[in-house]
Amino acid sequence: MADGSRAKSLRIILALLAAFASGLMLGHHSSRVAEKLSPASQLALPVSRSLKPNPPVHTPTRSSPKLQKVPAKPATVMDMKMEVLREYGDTHVIPDQATLHTYSLVQLSALWHSYLDHIDIVCKRHLRMGSLGDGGYEICDDIEWRPIRPCIVYSFGIRNDFSFDDDVATVYGCDVFSFDPYTYGSSPKQPDHVTFFRKGIGETTHGNIYTLSDLKKMLNHTEAVIDVLKIDIEENEWAALRNLIKERQLINVRQLFIEYHHLFYAKDETRETFLSRLAQLRAVQELGFLIFYTHKYYFNTCTRKSVAFPVVRTSCYEVHYVNVNFMRET
Numbered sequence: 001m002a003d004g005s006r007a008k009s010l011r012i013i014l015a016l017l018a019a020f021a022s023g024l025m026l027g028h029h030s031s032r033v034a035e036k037l038s039p040a041s042q043l044a045l046p047v048s049r050s051l052k053p054n055p056p057v058h059t060p061t062r063s064s065p066k067l068q069k070v071p072a073k074p075a076t077v078m079d080m081k082m083e084v085l086r087e088y089g090d091t092h093v094i095p096d097q098a099t100l101h102t103y104s105l106v107q108l109s110a111l112w113h114s115y116l117d118h119i120d121i122v123c124k125r126h127l128r129m130g131s132l133g134d135g136g137y138e139i140c141d142d143i144e145w146r147p148i149r150p151c152i153v154y155s156f157g158i159r160n161d162f163s164f165d166d167d168v169a170t171v172y173g174c175d176v177f178s179f180d181p182y183t184y185g186s187s188p189k190q191p192d193h194v195t196f197f198r199k200g201i202g203e204t205t206h207g208n209i210y211t212l213s214d215l216k217k218m219l220n221h222t223e224a225v226i227d228v229l230k231i232d233i234e235e236n237e238w239a240a241l242r243n244l245i246k247e248r249q250l251i252n253v254r255q256l257f258i259e260y261h262h263l264f265y266a267k268d269e270t271r272e273t274f275l276s277r278l279a280q281l282r283a284v285q286e287l288g289f290l291i292f293y294t295h296k297y298y299f300n301t302c303t304r305k306s307v308a309f310p311v312v313r314t315s316c317y318e319v320h321y322v323n324v325n326f327m328r329e330t
Contacts, residue, residue, distance in 0.1 A: 089114030120290035130164030157232035
């Protein structure tokens with residue numbers, strides 16, 4: 001009985017030893033397989049000499065873009081005209097005569113058209129008086145400059161169109177004095193506050209042409225303020241303007257409207273003409289007149305091509321000024 005028990009125990013021990021040995025072998029094999037399949041072990045493997053690693057990928061960033069240089073195009077005639085216009089077409093200040101004498105004809109033309117086609121000061125409300133076409137002008141209605149009764153308006157150049165004069169008299173109640181030595185037919189009947197004279201304005205008094213100072217003496221307005229002075233006399237404004245500047249007759253003018261006519265044919269443009277007329281424009285500005293509105297008139301005889309300007313221009317600029325020395329306190 002005892003011998004049987006010992007034999008049975010021995011068989012159990014041998015079986016356990018066999019199972020333990022078998023488990024060790026299985027664990028060793030699984031470990032080898034796992035090592036072969038492990039990503040870490042794969043990453044640790046040396047690179048084969050027959051394979052080349054992938055090149056690094058470059059991701060461009062916004063901070064360091066690679067820009068290609070665009071080759072400059074050859075300058076065209078239009079490019080050159082625009083360069084001259086931008087460099088010499090000062091829109092607010094006309095240089096002194098010494099500087100202007102260094103300008104070429106093309107540069108003077110660029111300055112001329114640029115200066116007349118700009119504004120120096122903003123008029124918040126300007127009202128069209130008279131025709132919407134030729135003959136009408138814009139009154140600055142801001143309180144600083146608007147005509148307030150009793151007010152005086154001188155209007156030179158009528159050509160039988162009293163629409164501006166009539167509207168100013170009706171809207172503002174001003175006393176309007178209309179002048180034109182060449183109006184045909186009998187003097188038309190005018191509304192109250194409008195008086196017509198078959199006389200004109202010029203550099204000197206002769207015949208039916210008068211200086212502004214002589215006309216003011218005739219009307220007992222020598223010391224009076226003229227609220228609006230309108231001059232539209234078909235290129236004769238330059239002669240009249242010389243006298244107005246010389247006798248300082250503009251210092252008592254609140255608003256000034258002039259249609260500037262400049263050589264209806266480009267072939268007639270000369271440096272001397274530009275220099276003389278730009279000097280007059282500079283003198284008007286120095287008296288305190290700033291442009292608040294410009295109307296480019298495109299009647300057939302006014303439309304023309306400039307020697308410098310890249311697009312079609314006009315020979316007729318209706319320029320509207322206010323006198324900053326006559327600003328009312330608001």
